[in-house]
Amino acid sequence: MSALLSCFGCCGGSEETTPPSTTRKDEKKTTENKEQQQKSATSTVAQKTTATERETNVTVSNKPKVLIIYCKSRFSYREDQQFNFFLDSTYGHIKKLADHVKKGLEKSGSCDVELFQVPETLSEDILKKMGAPPKPNDPVLTFENHDKLVNADGFIFGFPTRFGAVCAQMKAFFDSLGHLWQKGSLNGKLASFFFSTGTQGGGQETTAWTAISQLAHLGLLYVPCGYTFGSEMFSLEEPHGGSPYGPGTFAGADGSNQPTPYEVQYAEHLGKYFATVVQRFH
Numbered sequence: 178m179s180a181l182l183s184c185f186g187c188c189g190g191s192e193e194t195t196p197p198s199t200t201r202k203d204e205k206k207t208t209e210n211k212e213q214q215q216k217s218a219t220s221t222v223a224q225k226t227t228a229t230e231r232e233t234n235v236t237v238s239n240k241p242k243v244l245i246i247y248c249k250s251r252f253s254y255r256e257d258q259q260f261n262f263f264l265d266s267t268y269g270h271i272k273k274l275a276d277h278v279k280k281g282l283e284k285s286g287s288c289d290v291e292l293f294q295v296p297e298t299l300s301e302d303i304l305k306k307m308g309a310p311p312k313p314n315d316p317v318l319t320f321e322n323h324d325k326l327v328n329a330d331g332f333i334f335g336f337p338t339r340f341g342a343v344c345a346q347m348k349a350f351f352d353s354l355g356h357l358w359q360k361g362s363l364n365g366k367l368a369s370f371f372f373s374t375g376t377q378g379g380g381q382e383t384t385a386w387t388a389i390s391q392l393a394h395l396g397l398l399y400v401p402c403g404y405t406f407g408s409e410m411f412s413l414e415e416p417h418g419g420s421p422y423g424p425g426t427f428a429g430a431d432g433s434n435q436p437t438p439y440e441v442q443y444a445e446h447l448g449k450y451f452a453t454v455v456q457r458f459h
């Protein structure tokens with residue numbers, strides 16, 4: 178049968194066995210059918226595409242998601258009211274840098290950004306005795322919200338130095354991620370840091386090192402800034418925090434020092450730089 182059909186196909190058949198009028202009608206019908214099938218297939222695809230586009234527009238952002246997670250300041254130097262040092266530093270040094278890192282990420286236009294504080298580990302009573310400044314309004318990244326970490330592409334952590342190391346509050350946050358570590362949920366995501374110390378030589382780089390081990394265990398990829406901020410990083414003209422490990426600021430022994438223009442610009446640069454790196458991995 179197939180041999181027969183192929184023979185008709187090749188020689189066109191004979192007028193006796195296959196009248197030309199019938200062939201043309203059949204051909205016309207076949208062509209019409211094909212056109213109809215094509216039309217309906219096209220419209221089905223169009224409908225599907227439109228539905229997908231609609232879904233995409235409504236629910237999904239294609240941009241990488243970056244979370245800035247910082248430690249709120251608890252330390253006040255104002256126990257004695259003769260000092261007014263913290264009057265324009267209600268939110269602390271790390272919070273200030275965090276806002277500039279956010280600005281940099283937002284300016285890149287290529288990321289979705291959210292800013293979080295880590296949960297408090299001290300009681301209200303102790304905080305009161307310490308004279309801790311009021312808490313910023315940024316949301317706290319509680320255990321219940323850890324799915325935000327799983328759904329993100331990168332993290333920028335900010336913390337003050339305590340005795341040359343990452344502060345206990347941030348360490349407690351890292352420690353709370355054991356369940357995500359167990360599932361490997363954070364493997365291959367990106368992470369950077371920014372810091373604050375009281376003084377030069379107070380340990381910004383040793384603080385970075387104590388935090389790098391957290392990243393290694395969690396499977397996070399460290400994104401140091403290197404010397405991407407430019408030649409000013411080599412300048413000795415005025416004291417400034419920060420290093421190839423990330424931006425930083427010096428609060429001063431009494432906390433009165435505010436982040437310098439260099440330091441806030443470096444914080445903003447971290448945001449922009451991180452955006453380019455996370456985009457490459459996306």
Ligand SMILES: Cc1cc2nc3c(=O)[nH]c(=O)nc-3n(C[C@H](O)[C@H](O)[C@H](O)COP(=O)(O)O)c2cc1C
Nearest residue numbers: 250269270271337338339340341373374375376379
């Ligand atoms: C218990 C404690 C330990 C500290 N250890 C250091 C330190 O090792 N090196 C340093 O330069 N500053 C040290 N500081 C100063 C803080 O790092 C500084 O107050 C902080 O970075 C200011 O940032 P904030 O306003 O966001 O809290 C320490 C402060 C406290 C309360």
